[in-house]
Amino acid sequence: xxxxxxxxxxxxxxxxxxxxxxxxxxxxxxxxxxxxxxxxxxxxxxxxxxxxxxxxxxxxxxxxxxxxxxxxxxxxxxxxxxxxxxxxxxxxxxxxxxxxxxxxxxxxxxxxxxxxxxxxxxxxxxxxxxxxxxxxxxxxxxxxxxxxxxxxxxxxxxxxxxxxxxxx
Amino acid sequence: xxxxxxxxxxxxxxxxxxxxxxxxxxxxxxxxxxxxxxxxxxxxxxxxxxxxxxxxxxxxxxxxxxxxxxxxxxxxxxxxxxxxxxxxxxxxxxxxxxxxxxxxxxxxxxxxxxxxxxxxxxxxxxxxxxxxxxxxxxxxxxxxxxxxxxxx
Numbered sequence: 646x647x648x649x650x651x652x653x654x655x656x657x658x659x660x661x662x663x664x665x666x667x668x669x670x671x672x673x674x675x676x677x678x679x680x681x682x683x684x685x686x687x688x689x690x691x692x693x694x695x696x697x698x699x700x701x702x703x704x705x706x707x708x709x710x711x712x713x714x715x716x717x718x719x720x721x722x723x724x725x726x727x728x729x730x731x732x733x734x735x736x737x738x739x740x741x742x743x744x745x746x747x748x749x750x751x752x753x754x755x756x757x758x759x760x761x762x763x764x765x766x767x768x769x770x771x772x773x774x775x776x777x778x779x780x781x782x783x784x785x786x787x788x789x790x791x792x793x794x795x796x797x798x799x800x801x802x803x804x805x806x807x808x809x810x811x812x813x
Numbered sequence: 814x815x816x817x818x819x820x821x822x823x824x825x826x827x828x829x830x831x832x833x834x835x836x837x838x839x840x841x842x843x844x845x846x847x848x849x850x851x852x853x854x855x856x857x858x859x860x861x862x863x864x865x866x867x868x869x870x871x872x873x874x875x876x877x878x879x880x881x882x883x884x885x886x887x888x889x890x891x892x893x894x895x896x897x898x899x900x901x902x903x904x905x906x907x908x909x910x911x912x913x914x915x916x917x918x919x920x921x922x923x924x925x926x927x928x929x930x931x932x933x934x935x936x937x938x939x940x941x942x943x944x945x946x947x948x949x950x951x952x953x954x955x956x957x958x959x960x961x962x963x964x965x
Contacts, residue, residue: 664819671892675909680959726960729911729928729952731891755913755928757952762913762925780815 659742662781666735666746666774669781674730680720682713690775690782698771698789700797727757728765738805745775745784747805752788767791771803816895817906821942825908825935826893828942833888841875848944849936857950858929885917886926904937905945912949928952 658666669688676684686709689695695712697704706715719725731753740746754766773785817825828847835843845868848854854865854874865874890910898905910933914926932948950956 660819660823664816664822667893668816668822668895671894674892674911675894679956720960726957727952729892729913731889731911731913733891755925757928762928764925 658737658740658746662740662742662746662776663737665776665781666748669774669783670732670735670750673783673786674732677716677719678729680716680726682716682720685716686712688783689786690777690784693783694785695783696785696787698787698794700793724756729755729757731755732770736805743776745773747771747773749803749805769794815897821906821937822893822895824942825906828935828944829890829893829908829910829931829933832944833890836875836878837887839879839884841872841879844875845869845872848947849938852944853946855946855948857948858927883916883918887915887917889913889915890931898934902936906935908933908935930956 657663672684673688675681676688689709689712692708693712694708695706695715697706706712732750733753734751736749738747738749748771750770750772752766752768752770753764756763756765768788768790771787771789772783774781775784816822832844832847835841835847848868848871850868851866852868852871854871856863856865856874863874865871890912892911894909896907896909898907908931910931911928912931913928915923916926917923929949929951932950934945935942936945
């Protein structure tokens with residue numbers, strides 16, 4: 646799916662796009678944190694891709710079957726129940742109003758266990774979101790731990806302004 | 814329609830933020846005014862579950878929270894998931910939101926104190942939005958029912 650056109654640009658998205666993408670982020674977090682796999686798949690387009698970026702080699706999950714496998718594997722881990730994905734500091738990059746946007750966001754994962762709450766993960770998302778019917782969905786979602794990413798990002802920051810969907 | 818128009822979305826975000834600010838700055842009155850006069854607040858963290866009905870009772874409950882806990886707290890609210898009102902009322906939305914508490918123990922250190930969610934029904938009241946019902950629920954129990962081995 647090539648979404649690029651001469652109309653693509655880096656700008657602040659219109660309010661409807663912004664709230665739609667915020668709603669997408671919330672649906673993703675709720676779906677994963679409550680092990681609702683159908684809802685999780687619903688946050689991606691049918692050929693959507695999730696990439697776990699790691700300094701020592703990334704893992705890619707492309708298409709519904711692989712995405713479901715990712716979610717069931719994660720949620721099946723004994724340590725996963727009790728986690729919540731908190732997302733903020735969204736920085737929008739290039740996009741086309743009502744069609745697609747690229748963005749980065751912080752993600753903090755907490756773990757509630759008995760009476761205690763701990764931080765289990767802090768990192769970032771690097772997403773390409775597309776309008777899919779009446780809602781928004783991920784075409785590509787990448788995530789990486791900040792401890793793993795920080796050194797790389799300092800040397801080679803993500804250029805949201807010049808990136809074009811379809812080139813990743 | 815599965816989510817509110819953007820203007821309403823933003824107004825509801827503002828409402829939840831106003832409630833957090835009021836609660837975290839010791840303004841129990843303004844926290845209670847985020848609710849309808851006949852609003853209801855149900856705290857599922859307590860055993861037995863505690864319910865406050867009406868602004869006066871909600872304010873009293875918030876003041877009791879202050880008496881029982883540290884004032885150095887921040888409620889971080891996010892990941893608002895909208896759904897149609899369960900009773901299908903116009904100008905009403907069900908909103909579930911993540912909440913975690915940060916306890917600011919000293920100028921040098923903070924700790925996470927609690928994590929859970931609000932399960933609210935909000936409604937338009939004149940020009941603005943207010944909470945009709947709020948359930949304060951920990952991140953455990955029924956919300957984790959999909960996991961094969963939910964924690965007790």
